[in-house]
Amino acid sequence: TQLLEQSPQFLSIQEGENLTVYCNSSSVFSSLQWYRQEPGEGPVLLVTVVTGGEVKKLKRLTFQFGDARKDSSLHITAAQPGDTGLYLCAGALPPGGTSYGKLTFGQGTILTVHP
Amino acid sequence: KAGVTQTPRYLIKTRGQQVTLSCSPISGHRSVSWYQQTPGQGLQFLFEYFSETQRNKGNFPGRFSGRQFSNSRSEMNVSTLELGDSALYLCASSLKPGLAGGPHNEQFFGPGTRLTVL
Numbered sequence: 673t674q675l676l677e678q679s680p681q682f683l684s685i686q687e688g689e690n691l692t693v694y695c696n697s698s699s700v701f702s703s704l705q706w707y708r709q710e711p712g713e714g715p716v717l718l719v720t721v722v723t724g725g726e727v728k729k730l731k732r733l734t735f736q737f738g739d740a741r742k743d744s745s746l747h748i749t750a751a752q753p754g755d756t757g758l759y760l761c762a763g764a765l766p767p768g769g770t771s772y773g774k775l776t777f778g779q780g781t782i783l784t785v786h787p
Numbered sequence: 788k789a790g791v792t793q794t795p796r797y798l799i800k801t802r803g804q805q806v807t808l809s810c811s812p813i814s815g816h817r818s819v820s821w822y823q824q825t826p827g828q829g830l831q832f833l834f835e836y837f838s839e840t841q842r843n844k845g846n847f848p849g850r851f852s853g854r855q856f857s858n859s860r861s862e863m864n865v866s867t868l869e870l871g872d873s874a875l876y877l878c879a880s881s882l883k884p885g886l887a888g889g890p891h892n893e894q895f896f897g898p899g900t901r902l903t904v905l
Contacts, residue, residue: 674829714791714877714896715830760830774843775894777822777830 675699676763678778686786688750693781695761696743702766704744705775706735709758718746751785758782789814791880791897799903805866808900812859812880818842819861820894821853824875833876836861837884868904875899 677696685691695704703722707715719728721737721744728735732755734747748755761778792811800806812819821833832845836855853863859880865872879894 713898714879716896717893720891720893762830774832774835774845776832779829 674779675776676761676778678759678761678781680781681779682782682784684784684786685751687752689785691748691751691783693746693759693761693783694743695745695763695778697763698742699763699765700741701763702741703764704737704741705762705764706744706746707760707762709760709780710756715758715760748783751783753785753787756783756785791878791895793876793878793897793900795900796898797901797903799905800868801905802868802870804868805864806868806902807862807864808876808878808902810861810863810878810880810897812861812878813895816880816882816895817859818881818884819855819859820879820881821861821863822877822879823847824877824899825873830877833863835884842884865902870904873902873904875901 675697679694683691703720705720706718708718709715719730719735721735724739724741726737732749736745744761759781762775791813794809810819818837820835822830823833824830833847833851834841834853835843839855850866855861877896877899879896881892881894883892
């Protein structure tokens with residue numbers, strides 16, 4: 673069982689459409705990060721959210737951290753072919769557990785945007 | 788400034804062999820973390836080194852080991868390779884040690900080493 677569940681696993685859309693990727697857990701996280709990974713490369717950090725309810729915008733990408741800090745979403749407006757890639761969420765658990773200090777990743781969402 | 792480099796980029800080994808992968812962090816970064824990425828399990832944390840000391844370790848068997856040198860370069864070793872060890876091995880560097888450096892202590896990933904075990 674994954675600590676962080678990402679959905680959907682695959683997303684295939686046309687250019688110009690909007691989409692949302694979800695990252696859910698039953699655990700509370702100190703912070704949550706979103707990465708984008710392209711074939712043949714390592715993940716690249718897009719954003720870090722720390723405060724419950726926090727919303728961050730990066731051009732056409734909007735990231736939200738749930739009020740209870742158990743979930744997050746990534747919304748892309750007017751998707752472009754250049755947005756194609758693997759999107760990963762990663763959470764940092766709070767101090768006190770055996771997993772403290774380690775980033776826990778979701779399974780990822782493979783996004784394909786067709787021209 | 789140069790990014791994280793990993794060598795080799797591709798590797799093919801047979802079961803039972805051992806392998807050593809290398810990672811050179813961004814200049815000035817003293818923390819190096821290793822991850823295994825597979826289609827089935829996703830990205831999983833292996834271990835983290837800072838100033839030549841292992842600070843954190845994931846849930847992997849003892850066949851997986853690593854070390855860090857005084858110039859912050861790091862190596863990971865996998866002994867007695869199994870078919871299930873086939874994966875993309877990613878290295879990431881940061882200025883401060885992992886999450887202890889705060890949520891904004893950004894990790895920069897290398898392109899990975901693709902290991903295939905036959």
